[in-house]
Amino acid sequence: MQPEQLMLFEIAPDFRDHKKYRDGIFKTKAQLKEELRQLGRDRIYHVLSFGGGTQSAHLLEQHLQGLIHYDYIIFSDTGAEPQFIHEQVTWWQHRQRACGNTTPFLITHHSSMERGLEEMLMRYIHTDYQRFQMPVYCSTLDPVTGEIKAAGMMPRQCTVDFKIIPVKQAARRAVMELNGLEYRQQMPENIGFIIDIGFSYDEIRRINTSQSPQFKYMRLAYPLAEENLSTADSIRFLEDNGFPTRRSRCYLCPFNCDGARDIGMDWDEIIEAEPLSFLKACWFDTELRRVQRSGSKIMRSIPYLHYSRRPLVEVFAAEYARISAAYRVELAEWVSSWEAAIQEKWNQDELLIRA
Template sequence: MHELESQGRTTIYSVLSFGGGTQSGYLLEQHFRGEIEYDFIIFSDTGAEPEFIHEQVAWWQERQRSYGNQTPFLIARHGSMPAGLEEMLMRYIYTDYQRLQLPLYCSQLEQQTGEMKPAGMMPRQCTVDFKIVPVQQAARQAVLRELQLGPRQRLPKDIGFIIDIGFSYDEIRRIQSFQSPQYAYMYLAYPLVEQHVTTEASIQELEAGGCPVRRSRCYLCPFQCDGSRDIGMDWDEIIRAEPLSFLKACWFDEHLRIAQRSGHKLLRSLPYLHYTRQPLAQVYREAYRGLLVLHGKDLEAWRSGWEKRMQLRSLAG
């Protein structure tokens, strides 16, 4: 706030970047109770959230109505890939698109021994590209509309934004910057870190208030765990709640490596969605086989739909 004011930005908009899960849900509930002011609530649809997260977003919209709260609740999407992460991955698999924006686990062939060895993790660029930037762009566009300016016009010099991100106190290491790298007049703030609220504490508070408590993430997120590594975002939940999404994740996992082996990609290692650097369909072999029998046709319909879209895209140049 002081930084923005020192730049002469005296009209400051407060925005909640709402992820549909627990931490930003905690902030949203505080807003509905009148404890934090927001000018906009913005949910960025990555195109790969499980259906239960969309149901939670709808629950929060209903909650807003029950409170009589009038804050604009906007849905944002990636500017050039409106179908989100699925579109990015399909482009990578079916076209010469080269960017992989997911935090994938990589393996490389060691020349001397001929063995596959872990080769680090790719950067988590998807959070910035498919969540934070679309929220920033939607906030900017909303204010331009409010001021009756066109989408490409400049904002007046006195305007600034503070975007609240729901990282919790135990996720403090996720904070990389307070200044938006994209817009000089936007700052990022982390109220749960400032309030020392942990993920667990936010979940307990939501549970006590009868609010939904499923953790938000994409169905194919490589940060999902299982067993002793369980952090509340696990593959088992996707297998149970979203069998078709799990099959899609297995399909992407396999076809990313097939694309790598084509020799047309710049990346020099093999990517995996699962932290063990094994094929996802192999890690959950029994579940995968059973679900393929039940949902194989739906998986094929989804795949061929995407293939047609990618062909049309190539024809359009």
């Protein structure tokens, strides 16, 4: 991009100038409604995929103010959110009631791994399960020279698998029940869905489709991007109204930052607010590399949760020493509980790696 183009972009961003919109990957809600109506799906249900953080809270507040209409508000529990995100979800439920708003507020989860990302990771570590759904930072080892080199990231599949798809399934289930139908029956041909996702304009790179791959009658909309609003705009809106502003993410999210790379999602917040969760993240970080070294996984890259591609226990050595001494018993109980749960649920058909 030329400097003059960049200057124009910074002054007046417009989603219509973005390649994803020009290529038809990102469409406006008006376009999506028209698509559904042309297919005969003129009974359209509007759903908010609520993440409990800032951007989706911005959309929720617009709904509570009567600026956007939703038929359902759905929060998908990934099983790895910090407690303060669950507290924010509760805060918004209280606010909804205080506003007299009666839109159904549903809480759902992954259809087969009900305990979410923790369950996926424990299943990956303790069984022959091969699918890895987190965007960890990777390094590779040259077998000849022994040199370790940075090698990008794994795909960010967790948002789709543990947030967006469960919301779609919950929305479908709710509407089928509303119409007196069983979940596995065919959706009536006149019903369609538009699901709003809180990706802002600065996250437009995360928009990959407006058509749900799972359900032909569902469309995905991104109203904040359509309004050319940034993450900072949503945070400012919440701050101006005295609303909570903590960013939604999992306690072990590789996009947590620190120092100069602070983007409002940082390891320091996890360390200070939820030390045991930080200790769990360190445990997962270490175990993923142990399993990778075993040669039992398809993944050949060396995985890290920290962007420096160093173990968390080294990056935060002093904090880890202090926290591990204080929470050693709790961590051991957590690990033991998960090992028993994975053995009971998944090991009928999957080989236990540790055995």
